[in-house]
Amino acid sequence: MTVALPDAAALDAADPLAPLRERFLPTDAVAYLDGNSLGRPLGASAERLRDAVEREWAGRLIRGWDDGWLDLPLAIGDDLGRVVLGAAPGQVVVGDSTSVLLYKLIRAGLALAAGRDEIVLSRDDFPTDRYVLEGIAAETGATLRWVEGDPAPDAVAALLGERTALVVLSHVGYRSGALVDAASVTALARAAGALTLWDLSHSAGVVPVDLDGWGADLAVGCGYKYLNGGPGAPAFAYVAARHLGLFRQPIQGWLGSASPFEMGQGYRPAEGIRRVLSGTPPILGMQALRPAIALIEEAGMPAIRAKSAALTTLAIELADALLPDALLATPRDPARRGGHITLDQPGFERIMPALWARGVIPDFRRPSGIRLGLSPLSTSFDEVEVGIRAIAEELGAR
Amino acid sequence: MTVALPDAAALDAADPLAPLRERFLPTDAVAYLDGNSLGRPLGASAERLRDAVEREWAGRLIRGWDDGWLDLPLAIGDDLGRVVLGAAPGQVVVGDSTSVLLYKLIRAGLALAAGRDEIVLSRDDFPTDRYVLEGIAAETGATLRWVEGDPAPDAVAALLGERTALVVLSHVGYRSGALVDAASVTALARAAGALTLWDLSHSAGVVPVDLDGWGADLAVGCGYKYLNGGPGAPAFAYVAARHLGLFRQPIQGWLGSASPFEMGQGYRPAEGIRRVLSGTPPILGMQALRPAIALIEEAGMPAIRAKSAALTTLAIELADALLPDALLATPRDPARRGGHITLDQPGFERIMPALWARGVIPDFRRPSGIRLGLSPLSTSFDEVEVGIRAIAEELGAR
Numbered sequence: 001m002t003v004a005l006p007d008a009a010a011l012d013a014a015d016p017l018a019p020l021r022e023r024f025l026p027t028d029a030v031a032y033l034d035g036n037s038l039g040r041p042l043g044a045s046a047e048r049l050r051d052a053v054e055r056e057w058a059g060r061l062i063r064g065w066d067d068g069w070l071d072l073p074l075a076i077g078d079d080l081g082r083v084v085l086g087a088a089p090g091q092v093v094v095g096d097s098t099s100v101l102l103y104k105l106i107r108a109g110l111a112l113a114a115g116r117d118e119i120v121l122s123r124d125d126f127p128t129d130r131y132v133l134e135g136i137a138a139e140t141g142a143t144l145r146w147v148e149g150d151p152a153p154d155a156v157a158a159l160l161g162e163r164t165a166l167v168v169l170s171h172v173g174y175r176s177g178a179l180v181d182a183a184s185v186t187a188l189a190r191a192a193g194a195l196t197l198w199d200l201s202h203s204a205g206v207v208p209v210d211l212d213g214w215g216a217d218l219a220v221g222c223g224y225k226y227l228n229g230g231p232g233a234p235a236f237a238y239v240a241a242r243h244l245g246l247f248r249q250p251i252q253g254w255l256g257s258a259s260p261f262e263m264g265q266g267y268r269p270a271e272g273i274r275r276v277l278s279g280t281p282p283i284l285g286m287q288a289l290r291p292a293i294a295l296i297e298e299a300g301m302p303a304i305r306a307k308s309a310a311l312t313t314l315a316i317e318l319a320d321a322l323l324p325d326a327l328l329a330t331p332r333d334p335a336r337r338g339g340h341i342t343l344d345q346p347g348f349e350r351i352m353p354a355l356w357a358r359g360v361i362p363d364f365r366r367p368s369g370i371r372l373g374l375s376p377l378s379t380s381f382d383e384v385e386v387g388i389r390a391i392a393e394e395l396g397a398r
Numbered sequence: 399m400t401v402a403l404p405d406a407a408a409l410d411a412a413d414p415l416a417p418l419r420e421r422f423l424p425t426d427a428v429a430y431l432d433g434n435s436l437g438r439p440l441g442a443s444a445e446r447l448r449d450a451v452e453r454e455w456a457g458r459l460i461r462g463w464d465d466g467w468l469d470l471p472l473a474i475g476d477d478l479g480r481v482v483l484g485a486a487p488g489q490v491v492v493g494d495s496t497s498v499l500l501y502k503l504i505r506a507g508l509a510l511a512a513g514r515d516e517i518v519l520s521r522d523d524f525p526t527d528r529y530v531l532e533g534i535a536a537e538t539g540a541t542l543r544w545v546e547g548d549p550a551p552d553a554v555a556a557l558l559g560e561r562t563a564l565v566v567l568s569h570v571g572y573r574s575g576a577l578v579d580a581a582s583v584t585a586l587a588r589a590a591g592a593l594t595l596w597d598l599s600h601s602a603g604v605v606p607v608d609l610d611g612w613g614a615d616l617a618v619g620c621g622y623k624y625l626n627g628g629p630g631a632p633a634f635a636y637v638a639a640r641h642l643g644l645f646r647q648p649i650q651g652w653l654g655s656a657s658p659f660e661m662g663q664g665y666r667p668a669e670g671i672r673r674v675l676s677g678t679p680p681i682l683g684m685q686a687l688r689p690a691i692a693l694i695e696e697a698g699m700p701a702i703r704a705k706s707a708a709l710t711t712l713a714i715e716l717a718d719a720l721l722p723d724a725l726l727a728t729p730r731d732p733a734r735r736g737g738h739i740t741l742d743q744p745g746f747e748r749i750m751p752a753l754w755a756r757g758v759i760p761d762f763r764r765p766s767g768i769r770l771g772l773s774p775l776s777t778s779f780d781e782v783e784v785g786i787r788a789i790a791e792e793l794g795a796r
Contacts, residue, residue, distance in 0.1 A: 097677025279495025
């Protein structure tokens with residue numbers, strides 16, 4: 001029986017978001033399938049950065065802080081909250097790296113959950129989440145309770161108890177692409193008296209997020225994946241408004257203090273989300289985020305999610321047909337996955353240099369996974385087909 | 399008796415570094431006297447950033463990490479070490495903010511000095527240094543021992559003892575501009591069995607620094623003052639090679655681990671200075687540093703220091719003549735000060751808006767100080783005269 005392959009060209013022709021691909025700067029890659037590791041830059045972001053250097057920094061110099069830089073981490077945070085995270089204003093701030101924000105928010109979360117000393121996490125979570133938590137456990141004496149396999153609500157519930165302080169999980173698994181039922185997990189944790197901290201690095205900008213609606217307590221996420229902020233862009237942190245009054249973080253830097261320019265004795269935390277800040281905000285590093293968030297708003301998260309599901313569906317259908325020996329590590333139900341899929345096959349590591357050499361750029365994840373990160377605003381259906389055909393050809397050529 | 403005012407035009411005409419001022423992008427400020435708060439951008443830095451966005455990020459995408467991004471924090475660190483800090487390769491890394499690096503290095507320093515629990519610091523130090531230390535003292539139980547007034551060697555020595563773990567001081571005071579005798583303080587601390595951590599924010603790039611020669615243990619500093627890295631540029635950290643083997647920092651992020659792309663279980667710190675890293679390095683944010691360090695190397699630190707002393711001397715002579723009621727908060731001996739001076743007079747806060755409105759941009763430091771930060775590579779002697787004449791005029795106009 002011959003199964004007709006899906007028609008990538010027809011999908012591109014019918015794609016309402018296709019015209020937005022023109023907004024991105026050109027690349028020499030013929031199929032860029034790693035948008036979940038590093039999103040592509042918008043032309044508008046390059047313009048924004050140029051203006052920030054030539055007009056704001058060069059021209060205004062120190063006056064730039066009064067012209068808007070001081071509030072930029074909160075202003076971009078509010079944009080992110082409204083467009084991407086389902087968070088009302090005053091709860092999101094941009095700065096530091098995801099690792100540093102994880103550290104600050106986990107330490108703060110442990111303090112908010114005083115008297116409780118267990119943290120639930122996943123064995124399959126991204127290394128930085130696990131490593132940061134292991135360090136905090138060693139320094140505070142907290143006990144780590146590990147979910148093995150996907151952090152399904154039942155698996156998390158089995159570890160919750162009266163000692164549980166925090167549940168720290170990724171919304172979308174960095175390798176499997178599995179989407180966690182964050183609303184249910186948050187509700188279960190809350191019922192057990194525990195707080196949740198969501199790592200949204202692999203979901204923000206590609207999967208609908210509803211932090212306020214879930215009743216989440218804390219969240220962090222990465223600025224350089226589906227938010228297209230550039231390599232090493234600042235991360236973001238969310239602290240639910242109800243916790244801000246008691247929120248205290250360990251790195252008491254001057255720009256998280258109540259009146260930094262008084263330069264007085266004794267740290268007092270700033271009111272509101274600003275108290276998550278520590279040092280001087282990375283103004284140049286956060287410039288690319290704003291045009292990218294504006295493009296997400298223009299496209300709308302529902303359309304982005306719909307195209308994301310169609311892209312991953314196409315990838316799975318093509319893999320089924322062209323890579324019969326590959327094992328799909330990602331849920332087949334599009335409602336249960338994020339914006340990337342991972343395929344496992346022993347030969348994959350060997351063919352990566354050849355793929356990259358021909359401009360087909362997926363990511364490799366040990367021990368044997370090719371991960372395809374399909375950023376909906378910049379990726380065409382044709383690129384998915386070009387990429388999977390190239391993988392099949394390189395496998396066959398060996 | 400009439401004292402002849404110094405001749406700024408003659409000083410500019412004789413200045414061997416004057417041609418380098420052309421390398422900076424234009425500003426509408428007529429006298430920019432705040433280079434120690436935010437250094438001006440080089441044209442070459444704007445070019446570097448444009449290339450990093452359009453060729454590296456847009457063109458190479460994720461391949462940029464293999465092309466050099468992964469080593470960039472260490473490569474720029476080595477440049478800084480050679481040109482600015484007196485540090486042999488492999489001991490300096492760029493990343494995070496000064497506040498975050500202070501936190502990481504102080505925590506690591508306390509661990510290295512196991513069994514000792516006192517930290518010496520200065521009441522006059524920059525707020526973030528004091529605030530971060532107060533937070534660490536609260537969480538670790540360490541005791542803070544405060545130097546009142548300038549941290550002269552004798553004043554520090556009086557607080558050293560067998561319980562002293564760390565001495566944390568700024569090399570140049572952010573307000574007074576006083577230069578601390580770092581070699582002597584380091585030797586005294588070492589003799590007492592304590593480690594030193596130098597904050598070089600107000601000295602790196604303007605005052606000769608010799609970390610290896612001093613026998614310093616740890617150091618941090620800011621990238622956006624005399625290093626011209628841009629608003630909120632990443633900071634730098636120094637860890638003396640002899641400590642790297644036992645150095646453990648609290649924020650165990652993946653990019654400070656031994657093999658981040660293995661994504662394995664259990665954090666093991668990377669070999670060498672890389673273990674100071676936590677999250678993904680801020681690649682865009684650090685681009686401006688490299689051309690600025692290259693310009694410092696071209697000019698040479700001795701010539702920069704000589705011009706710095708001449709600029710602050712001119713400022714003091716003009717203030718003596720034109721601002722007779724102002725009190726100099728900075729040492730008169732140029733060998734005992736850094737690159738900025740502070741003048742105190744009750745009327746100063748009132749005239750700041752008028753000064754800024756005419757494009758004369760000093761900084762104000764409470765309660766009554768005008769601080770003049772004279773970045774040698776970008777500041778002319780004429781600007782100093784224009785600025786101090788403007789201050790005198792605005793005072794007289796009230």
